[in-house]
Amino acid sequence: MIDVLENTTTASKPALVMKEKKVKKVLIICSKGKLEDVYAALVMANGALMEGIEAKMFFTFFGLEAITKKNADHLHTATVGNPAFMPGMPTVVAGLPGFEAFASYMMKKEMDKLDIPHVTEFIEMIDAAGGEIYACKLAADMFHLKKEDFLPEVKDIITVGDMYALADGEGTQIVFV
Amino acid sequence: METAITNQALATNTEGYLLDYTQWTPDWGIEVARMYVIELTDKHWEILEWLRQKQAEGVALSIRKVGNSGITDIKQFYRLFPGGPLKISSKIAGIPKPVSCI
Numbered sequence: 001m002i003d004v005l006e007n008t009t010t011a012s013k014p015a016l017v018m019k020e021k022k023v024k025k026v027l028i029i030c031s032k033g034k035l036e037d038v039y040a041a042l043v044m045a046n047g048a049l050m051e052g053i054e055a056k057m058f059f060t061f062f063g064l065e066a067i068t069k070k071n072a073d074h075l076h077t078a079t080v081g082n083p084a085f086m087p088g089m090p091t092v093v094a095g096l097p098g099f100e101a102f103a104s105y106m107m108k109k110e111m112d113k114l115d116i117p118h119v120t121e122f123i124e125m126i127d128a129a130g131g132e133i134y135a136c137k138l139a140a141d142m143f144h145l146k147k148e149d150f151l152p153e154v155k156d157i158i159t160v161g162d163m164y165a166l167a168d169g170e171g172t173q174i175v176f177v
Numbered sequence: 178m179e180t181a182i183t184n185q186a187l188a189t190n191t192e193g194y195l196l197d198y199t200q201w202t203p204d205w206g207i208e209v210a211r212m213y214v215i216e217l218t219d220k221h222w223e224i225l226e227w228l229r230q231k232q233a234e235g236v237a238l239s240i241r242k243v244g245n246s247g248i249t250d251i252k253q254f255y256r257l258f259p260g261g262p263l264k265i266s267s268k269i270a271g272i273p274k275p276v277s278c279i
Contacts, residue, residue: 050261115241
């Protein structure tokens with residue numbers, strides 16, 4: 001089958017190659033500070049931008065850890081209370097001092113192999129791609145965090161009302177992590 | 178499936194990616210870019226050449242690798258190929274659709 005696409009000089013028919021997108025914007029709310037949850041949010045935001053979908057991120061509660069200068073690159077995965085983590089591992093062992101740090105270290109090593117960036121670099125990438133990152137005011141107040149405690153890519157500390165305003169417009173999806 | 182956008186018809190998949198990147202010609206790239214309203218500048222060509230070179234080396238491409246290429250940064254890459262830079266630049270460069278999630 002030969003599909004002759006028109007030889008347009010201006011792109012009067014970009015529809016030939018670009019299908020109309022149903023999802024135009026995503027607002028990703030990250031409420032957790034565990035390594036795997038934060039990465040899920042970051043991968044989805046970055047993945048949206050890679051597809052030409054607008055992306056906004058709102059970090060709240062323990063999710064704020066992921067955008068603080070102090071802790072962004074030191075997130076852990078939970079080894080206790082996480083049945084999917086090494087099934088069969090007794091909780092008393094998983095709870096030993098240093099075990100969680102070791103497990104997190106191993107997980108980060110695997111991620112390096114897959115060319116997955118560290119949290120701060122990931123956030124830089126999302127910012128460079130035009131994504132916007134916000135912190136929750138209520139949670140920031142609760143944890144006594146100020147603008148200068150956050151990574152420079154954090155645009156602002158906003159209220160829940162401002163957060164919903166970010167989702168304005170047709171074709172927006174809100175994802176909660 | 179074959180797609181003819183220049184004077185020659187080349188085998189592509191249904192999304193318009195060339196099946197054989199060695200068949201690619203710069204004219205093909207120019208025409209595909211036009212469909213995305215992209216006028217190719219020297220910087221575009223530099224990136225396209227880099228992508229084709231990496232493809233030849235068998236490297237799996239990601240936005241991060243392009244950002245670390247030394248040729249461009251992520252911000253500029255998004256500006257040069259708006260609307261999904263890695264996918265669009267790959268299609269223009271005649272290389273397969275990238276499968277990276279990063």
